Amino acid sequence: MRARLIAGVLALLLLTCGGVSLATAELLRHFLVGRLDQQLAQAGARYAASLEHAAGAPGTGIPAPGRPDAGADTRAQAPGTFGARLLDGRVTAAGVVDGDADDAEVASGDRPADTDDKVALTAVDGRHLAALPPDGSAHGVRLSALGGYRVRAAAGRDGDVLVTGLPTGPVDATVHKLVMVELLVFGVALAATGIAGTLWVRLSLRPLERVAGTAERVSALSLASGAVALSERVPDEDPRTEVGRVGSAFNRMLGHVEDALAQRHLVEERLRGFAADAGHELRTPLATVRGHAELALRHPGPVPPEVRHSLGRIEAESRRMGAIVEDLLLLARLDAGRPLADDEVDLTRLALDGAADARASAPGHRWRLDLPEEPVIVRGDADRLRQVVANLLANAAAHTPEGTEVTLRLTPDGPWIALGVTDTGPGIEPRLAERVFERFVRGDPARSRTRSAGSTGLGLAIVRAVVDAHGGSVRLASRPGRTEFTALLPAGRD
Ligand SMILES: Nc1ncnc2c1ncn2[C@@H]1O[C@H](COP(=O)(O)OP(=O)(O)O)[C@@H](O)[C@H]1O
Numbered sequence: 444m445r446a447r448l449i450a451g452v453l454a455l456l457l458l459t460c461g462g463v464s465l466a467t468a469e470l471l472r473h474f475l476v477g478r479l480d481q482q483l484a485q486a487g488a489r490y491a492a493s494l495e496h497a498a499g500a501p502g503t504g505i506p507a508p509g510r511p512d513a514g515a516d517t518r519a520q521a522p523g524t525f526g527a528r529l530l531d532g533r534v535t536a537a538g539v540v541d542g543d544a545d546d547a548e549v550a551s552g553d554r555p556a557d558t559d560d561k562v563a564l565t566a567v568d569g570r571h572l573a574a575l576p577p578d579g580s581a582h583g584v585r586l587s588a589l590g591g592y593r594v595r596a597a598a599g600r601d602g603d604v605l606v607t608g609l610p611t612g613p614v615d616a617t618v619h620k621l622v623m624v625e626l627l628v629f630g631v632a633l634a635a636t637g638i639a640g641t642l643w644v645r646l647s648l649r650p651l652e653r654v655a656g657t658a659e660r661v662s663a664l665s666l667a668s669g670a671v672a673l674s675e676r677v678p679d680e681d682p683r684t685e686v687g688r689v690g691s692a693f694n695r696m697l698g699h700v701e702d703a704l705a706q707r708h709l710v711e712e713r714l715r716g717f718a719a720d721a722g723h724e725l726r727t728p729l730a731t732v733r734g735h736a737e738l739a740l741r742h743p744g745p746v747p748p749e750v751r752h753s754l755g756r757i758e759a760e761s762r763r764m765g766a767i768v769e770d771l772l773l774l775a776r777l778d779a780g781r782p783l784a785d786d787e788v789d790l791t792r793l794a795l796d797g798a799a800d801a802r803a804s805a806p807g808h809r810w811r812l813d814l815p816e817e818p819v820i821v822r823g824d825a826d827r828l829r830q831v832v833a834n835l836l837a838n839a840a841a842h843t844p845e846g847t848e849v850t851l852r853l854t855p856d857g858p859w860i861a862l863g864v865t866d867t868g869p870g871i872e873p874r875l876a877e878r879v880f881e882r883f884v885r886g887d888p889a890r891s892r893t894r895s896a897g898s899t900g901l902g903l904a905i906v907r908a909v910v911d912a913h914g915g916s917v918r919l920a921s922r923p924g925r926t927e928f929t930a931l932l933p934a935g936r937d
Pocket residue numbers: 834838839841842843866868869870871879884885886887897898899900901902903904926
């Protein structure tokens with residue numbers, strides 16, 4: 444914008460300067476030519492008329508023998524004055540007054556030979572001169588030997604036409620000088636305007652730059668979630684300037700955004716609080732239900748089989764519900780950003796335990812371990828990390844058919860430890876894979892081995908929340924025959 448403004452101003456100035464110099468040059472030329480025409484009128488046709496006698500016999504154009512060429516009357520004629528005599532449209536004599544023509548010498552009759560010169564005119568020049576109307580009006584012509592001239596033609600006394608001319612050379616020189624001076628002055632003016640304009644535009648655009656700077660800083664803020672401090676404001680709020688209006692509108696907008704973000708944060712907090720409260724409230728009655736079901740099942744007397752079955756279902760479902768509530772409470776705690784334990788955790792140990800548990804609960808799968816020689820240590824919360832391993836292995840067991848090979852792998856990778864669980868199962872379709880880490884998102888229960896029982900859609904949400912809380916990240920790559928979950932955790936020792 445800065446460059447465009449300055450370029451625009453300079454272009455305008457250039458146009459103006461060009462117009463001014465054209466106009467002044469034209470005016471000056473007009474004025475000078477007018478004056479030349481006046482001088483021409485004053486000079487009259489005396490010099491041209493005198494050529495006749497200097498040149499020789501009328502009508503022949505051939506100098507008479509024995510008579511000097513320098514016989515023309517150059518008295519009071521300006522140097523460069525051109526004269527020609529035409530008879531029947533043909534030039535019979537032409538001459539030009541020399542630079543050192545001198546009245547005193549002429550008057551004394553002691554005329555030097557060089558007070559005027561004969562001029563050889565071409566046929567074209569002759570035609571130009573012949574075309575002049577003999578009415579005394581001034582015209583511009585260009586003579587091949589002499590250059591530009593203002594000439595006027597007048598009828599002579601003996602039927603001839605007398606042409607007198609004054610050179611336009613001095614006029615051209617003056618105009619040229621003016622144009623040169625103007626070019627110099629305008630060049631200096633353009634350069635000065637360029638420099639001063641740049642400074643001025645930079646100064647004027649400074650408020651706009653401040654607005655842009657604020658906008659850039661705000662756009663760099665992460666507004667996606669949580670409490671966001673949006674304290675940036677534009678300093679320019681003067682409603683009388685355009686930038687001030689933009690600034691105050693921008694500030695108002697920032698205010699609205701800040702309010703909306705604060706509102707969102709409040710709602711998030713409330714929701715989280717609600718989930719935590721509801722979880723806590725559900726824990727006790729659930730424990731009571733389960734306790735009573737267990738108690739009733741242990742009743743020594745005869746219990747009808749249907750009642751026993753129902754009590755078994757009550758006990759199992761209340762146990763499942765208890766697990767869901769624990770998961771929800773854990774997620775609520777992680778959401779609230781409650782600090783996790785910060786211990787040295789031996790991931791190798793957790794992997795061995797997890798694999799052993801998985802082997803016991805799903806003996807139909809082929810379980811493999813791929814661990815480095817050295818124990819792999821990370822910093823974090825051992826119980827939560829154990830849950831990550833367990834959830835990933837449980838999924839590999841639950842959502843793949845028997846006989847599937849599942850590999851649990853630990854790979855140190857620079858500052859990261861990659862914990863990978865790979866299976867050779869049917870894979871996760873892309874549409875599900877996009878959202879699989881979200882809460883309560885689960886695949887078609889018909890495809891899973893455990894059917895809907897035991898499936899809540901919270902397992903991977905917990906995996907992600909725990910890994911995020913450790914400063915790591917989770918990835919999923921899945922195609923039929925190979926599904927790989929990878930959790931990247933920051934290494935504990937460097
Ligand atoms: N190893 C896997 N192979 C195929 N599908 C999987 C695998 N792991 C997870 N899934 C799919 O992702 C969904 C979400 O998993 P998760 O969050 O653990 O919930 P849940 O296991 O309770 O259904 C599952 O319902 C299942 O459809």
